[in-house]
Amino acid sequence: MTFPPDYPKSMPIVHFQSKIFHPLIDSRTGQLKLERDFGEWNFGKNWLIQVLLYLKKIFHLEKYFSLDSQRENAQDKKAFDLY
16 A cells, blocks of 8 residues: 555555456556445545445455446456457
């Protein structure tokens, strides 16, 4: 995780060091698409614990693989198509 200098006013960035094949993770950069659940980061409403829970959800809940059947929500289109 990378925290911008003005965190918690700005959204943290989550990168995976190892390759992970998932519709919400860019296969080239390893960056997780947090916007799927957070949209716009709201200071005082969004917290790091929510990001950690989101990390857990993307690997355990089907709706985070299927992305509600909306391909445009995928960070990795190939992973979405294969799912």
